[in-house]
Amino acid sequence: AAPILLKDYQPTPYLIEKVDLDFRLNPTHTTVRSKLTVRRREGAAATAAIELDGDDLKLDGVCVDDIPLAEEEYTATPDRLMIPAPAAERFELTIDTSLDPSKNTQLMGLYVSSGTFCTQCEAEGFRRITYFYDRPDVLAPYTTRMTANKKAYPVLLGNGNLVESGDVTGTDEHYAVWHDPHPKPSYLFALVAGNLAHISTDYTTSSGSPVKLNIYVEHGNETRADWAMDSLVRSMRWDEQVFGREYDLDVFNVVAISDFNMGAMENKGLNIFNDKYILADPDTASDADYAGIESVVAHEYFHNWTGNRITCRDWFQLCLKEGLTVFRDQEFSADERSRPVKRIADVQRLKAAQFPEDGGPLAHPVRPEQYKEINNFYTATIYEKGAELVRMIKTLLGERGFRKGMDLYFERHDGEAATIEDFIKSFEDATGTDLRHFMLWYSQAGTPTVTAEATYDAQAQTLTLTLSQETRPTPNQPQKKPLVIPIRFGLVAANGKDVGYSKVEGATVNADVLLLNEAQQTVVFHGISEKPVPSLLREFSAPVNLRSNLSLDDQLFLMGRDSDPFNRWQAAQTVATRLLISRSRGENLPQEASFIDALGEIAADTCLDTAFRALALQLPSEADLAREIGENVDPDAIGRAHEDLRAAIGQRLYGYLRDLYVELAPKDSRFDPGASAAGVRALRNRLLGYLAASGEAEGHGLVKAHFDSANNMTDRLSALVLLDHLNLPGKTEALAAFEARHKTDHLAMDKWFTVQATCPAPGTLARVKELTNHPAFSWTNPNRVRSVVGAFCAGNQRQFNAPDGSGYDYLAETTLQIDGKNPQLAARILNSFRSWRSLEAGRQEKAKAALKSILDSGQELSTDTKDIAERCL
Ligand code: B3K
């Protein structure tokens, strides 16, 4: 199939002024009547056809102004409804379709999950419900009427406000009518019908409007929604305070669903969530889950303004809502928790998920120019790199300039479907800044490498920074241009303070931000009386790879003394990376001991946030190292180096870390999900990891004791990972105890699956296959598949990349098996092949063969899976 191109964008010849939907809900036979008020767009030809999208639809009838059309007056296929020349300029189009939601395994459109009707329409699911202009630039107010059996589906929810409800006399049915006055595109449509419990809170917006907040869950799960509600209230307040944005309906409903392809969906006034991002209690949710719930609840809520009130003109502009909304949720969590800790976590995620994408065959610009399957573009590049671009705009314009630009964007484009150009123009006009060069970040794919060389001249009292940038070719983009890169920096003196300078030549510097905007620049700082160590890219001010000529001793200095906590963490990572890569090549660097001692100092430094200490003590992951090495990668050598360094740290610091571990033990047994209590748990669990890795019998005993005495999921899970992955005494017993405790809770069992699927020891693939026969596993539930197959392929470097290719073959077979039922899920797990070209030759050959076997299987492939397989090859 030919790709869809950004440059081909055309508005529709007709507008839809009003949408009236009437659903008669039945699991196997649902009927939908859609009444559209259609008007020809000004300037469109009177002869223009109206051509609506469908997907797998069954048409039962079509009327214009209540008169049925004769067969020759339209053409209909499951994918399209076309009326060649509607006679009037404005008319009412009525379309009847019927569906079988129980057979909808793709989880797009209207489907049933654990007996509850729900919908997922983004990106192109609405066309699986009725024929429509299923594209984001066609906006209309919607009214939705639902009728269903009252006993089975007592709760009926739609977008907007409830306007009417009641029993259908003489039947066992009831109905509800919801009206959403805010014009929206079809991808934001939703309905839910089911037998659900809920919790409620009353909220008053800053200007005094009352809003009812409800979270719907399965009966019995009510108390597990409290944290999500708490997060929602805090998000609503934050958006008023930080962005001046208020909520705009009488009610805000959130529903947790157990079968869901992604995290959650921001449907207007009716957010639908994967229950993983709603349900939490200390026994089943880890601190990471609590933080994840807080950020996803906030993210979906923030979409109300960035995505819903202002939506995207077309799907090429996806980052307009996603990158911006990720930026907003990151800022929210940074304000609610520790800013540096949040920044480190976000950068870890960017580097783990986006950098490999940008450096491999699936690389694409933050605003792509073509796609075959839009579902494959809900990527880390659109989301996470998209958020980095917004962050850079803020860095370039400053806090006030950024807010002025955002205000102008909301003022200008409220109620519209906008583009990246509209967004950027708002910042330019609000602040008088020229952002033309910056726009290149949206169209040029790939991660730039910035190289920095510092030389100090004591005589001249100058520090010279020679900076250069380079971006490697990516698919369809052989030539790259220099970008504008904001580099936040400081020149750190021996006492840890930043030194001042009298003047600077060779680059624009605003406060502590230097602009690199050419391929090469030589920047000279004058009036510097002692040799400083440059701390570059503080707060990770641009999504680049930084290479510098700083020595390991300089990095160790920054690790201990930099005033920017992000760069202290980064320096520790840089040192650890060098040590680990050397070890993977069989050599030990002499700085290892100083590094380990520096880790020990950070571990005990009570001036630092505990969560920060936990992060600083974390070694770069095996995947991080593979990315740093970049070519001819041998995951086994990396895995061994990692194990060895962890053991060396555990041995050198054993007594010290053990005392600290004991000292940090909780004083009382009450569980507090807040950031500071979570920080203590994170640090303690990190220390336990080193005690376990030390090989000391006492350390091993502590792990089992930690597991047995845990009163929360974070501690229980951390210990279980160590027991299983290091094959420690008590492992089998602990796995069985965890299973017995949590066997009826799917979300907790997902963790049990993932622990085992990510075990680096040989034999894990056989275990993965066994786990898929476990009673708690299901091939049709995306969370289950991701927790076993996804975890193995994306989270088990050594065994997925087993040199015999067995991991690759397993992924190929599994993809084919899932593809027939749920293409989005299949294509998503297939992404684990994206870095195959950086492996050593033997593994490359095996991975390539497995990828080919998908295309050559003879099975009819979805556009999703075919697109990923073809692009990977
Ligand atoms: N906007 C949705 C993602 C929809 C994905 C469709 N394949 C969730 C989010 O980003 O908030």
Ligand code: ZN
């Ligand atoms: Zn989003």
